[in-house]
Amino acid sequence: MGNLVVVGVDGSAMGLAAVEAAATAAERRGAALRVVHAEVPIKPRHVVPDPASRTLVQEAATHALAVAPGVAVTTNVVTGDVVHVLEAESQAADLIVVGSRGMGGITGLLLGSTPVSLAARSHCPVMIVREEHRASADTGPVVLGVDGSRDSDEAVDVAFTEAALRRAELVAVHAWQPEKAPAGATPESAERMLAQATAGRAVTHPDVTVRRDLVGGTEREVLLEASEAAQLLVVGARGRGGLAGLLLGSVSQDVMTHAHCPVITVRRTT
Numbered sequence: 001m002g003n004l005v006v007v008g009v010d011g012s013a014m015g016l017a018a019v020e021a022a023a024t025a026a027e028r029r030g031a032a033l034r035v036v037h038a039e040v041p042i043k044p045r046h047v048v049p050d051p052a053s054r055t056l057v058q059e060a061a062t063h064a065l066a067v068a069p070g071v072a073v074t075t076n077v078v079t080g081d082v083v084h085v086l087e088a089e090s091q092a093a094d095l096i097v098v099g100s101r102g103m104g105g106i107t108g109l110l111l112g113s114t115p116v117s118l119a120a121r122s123h124c125p126v127m128i129v130r131e132e133h134r135a136s137a138d139t140g141p142v143v144l145g146v147d148g149s150r151d152s153d154e155a156v157d158v159a160f161t162e163a164a165l166r167r168a169e170l171v172a173v174h175a176w177q178p179e180k181a182p183a184g185a186t187p188e189s190a191e192r193m194l195a196q197a198t199a200g201r202a203v204t205h206p207d208v209t210v211r212r213d214l215v216g217g218t219e220r221e222v223l224l225e226a227s228e229a230a231q232l233l234v235v236g237a238r239g240r241g242g243l244a245g246l247l248l249g250s251v252s253q254d255v256m257t258h259a260h261c262p263v264i265t266v267r268r269t270t
Helices: 013-030 051-067 082-090 113-121 133-135 148-167 188-197 219-227 250-258
Strands: 003-008 032-039 075-081 095-097 126-129 140-144 170-176 210-216 232-236 263-266
Touching: 003 013, 003 082, 013 032, 013 051, 013 095, 013 126, 013 133, 032 051, 032 082, 051 075, 051 140, 051 170, 075 188, 082 095, 113 250, 133 140, 140 148, 140 219, 148 170, 148 188, 148 232, 148 263, 170 188, 170 219, 188 210, 210 219, 219 232, 219 250, 232 250, 250 263
Parallel strands: 003 032, 003 095, 032 075, 095 126, 140 170, 140 232, 170 210, 232 263
Antiparallel strands: 126 263
């Protein structure tokens, strides 16, 4: 991966919220920002790409520079399906940022198909942003959902990096449900799993303060409640309870839809 943040834009207000988050993320990383619009091919068309698409990405780039003047911003209009376009972009990116629902979203639908499909296929972490996330973007801790899954393990490194970049406390959260725990599991064993998940990162991130919370309740309830005071929530794309063949877990989809802060989903790619 390169030192690059990519943001997908579609002209919606939610897309502009994603641009602001992406510009800030690029500034924190000292990374370049690429503004990308996927233009769905329509026939017949006399001019490809549509001049309006060029205007759209240039306006988004101008908005990004207003947020982070020192960031190097480029634009790209690509003809093709938005998920396929952003999946290809993710191969060279450190982070992809998208709005939770764009212009193509159905009224009343809280989460569009693009974030779900992209989170299930991306080669890098995906940040999902809603307009209402703007107010608390820089306050509170970074919350990490821990469940012992492979994707959750991958999310640990991302969460520590984000906490370090934001100079924020990291709160590692595990939802404890005795009735759904594996045979022989106890609160003590759950606490050990939580401690082990974050162990060893003090060497690479010595300035990050870590708090570990074992909380009674469902994963969805626990993570959504934790997101109320957080500036960012980081979760694995699929948890331990994920069904074989299901590309994105139900808990991940729930928090992407309902969290009170931006959400980064992390998929294990190796």
